Amino acid sequence: MNPNDLQTLKEELVRISVKAYERGLVFGTGGNISVRVPGTGRALITATGISLGDTCVENLATIEIATGETTADSPTQASKERYFHAVVYRLRSDVNALVHLHPPYATAWSVRGEDLPLVTVSAQANLGRVPCAACAPSGSPQLRDSVAQVVSQNPGLKAMLMGRHGILTLGANLIQAYNLADLVEDSARVAWLAHRLPE
Numbered sequence: 001m002n003p004n005d006l007q008t009l010k011e012e013l014v015r016i017s018v019k020a021y022e023r024g025l026v027f028g029t030g031g032n033i034s035v036r037v038p039g040t041g042r043a044l045i046t047a048t049g050i051s052l053g054d055t056c057v058e059n060l061a062t063i064e065i066a067t068g069e070t071t072a073d074s075p076t077q078a079s080k081e082r083y084f085h086a087v088v089y090r091l092r093s094d095v096n097a098l099v100h101l102h103p104p105y106a107t108a109w110s111v112r113g114e115d116l117p118l119v120t121v122s123a124q125a126n127l128g129r130v131p132c133a134a135c136a137p138s139g140s141p142q143l144r145d146s147v148a149q150v151v152s153q154n155p156g157l158k159a160m161l162m163g164r165h166g167i168l169t170l171g172a173n174l175i176q177a178y179n180l181a182d183l184v185e186d187s188a189r190v191a192w193l194a195h196r197l198p199e
């Protein structure tokens with residue numbers, strides 16, 4: 001990949017990360033976003049311990065997709081959730097960007113450990129099914145495996161809940177993955193309201 005294209009990819013990852021934070025889809029130092037670097041077997045990912053709102057080109061990390069480990073030349077340590085990012089890239093060659101956030105309504109639904117109810121036409125048309133990955137500690141092999149299981153069992157999956165944790169969306173590019181995450185949270189909020197309509 002030529003240096004100009006790599007720089008453009010980094011700038012796009014920064015823009016989407018800051019946008020997600022400012023939109024209120026994630027809080028504190030939670031959440032992580034990655035993008036595949038074409039032809040390298042690597043992905044760029046946000047760093048551990050740094051708020052998505054403070055992400056900049058200089059603090060992005062790089063991982064090897066084959067292992068999920070931070071590369072030796074990475075300027076920062078990759079997010080501890082790098083292993084589930086890597087496994088999704090290995091399972092889905094059509095996916096080039098992953099957005100993992102903790103938006104409040106969708107995260108509240110994830111406590112039930114069930115599919116997100118899709119009550120609107122746009123959620124049904126654009127998300128398909130939104131299953132829930134089993135709850136597991138952040139950064140653990142169990143979480144990597146529960147995410148991988150949901151991806152394997154749902155061909156073409158675009159979005160999932162992660163039990164008692166948040167959401168993960170899968171896109172052909174960063175903008176698509178971000179828009180899916182925004183739609184999941186909107187759908188979760190509307191579902192919450194719809195479930196509380198008076199009889």
Ligand SMILES: [Zn+2]
Nearest residue numbers: 030031165166
């Ligand atoms: Zn998380």
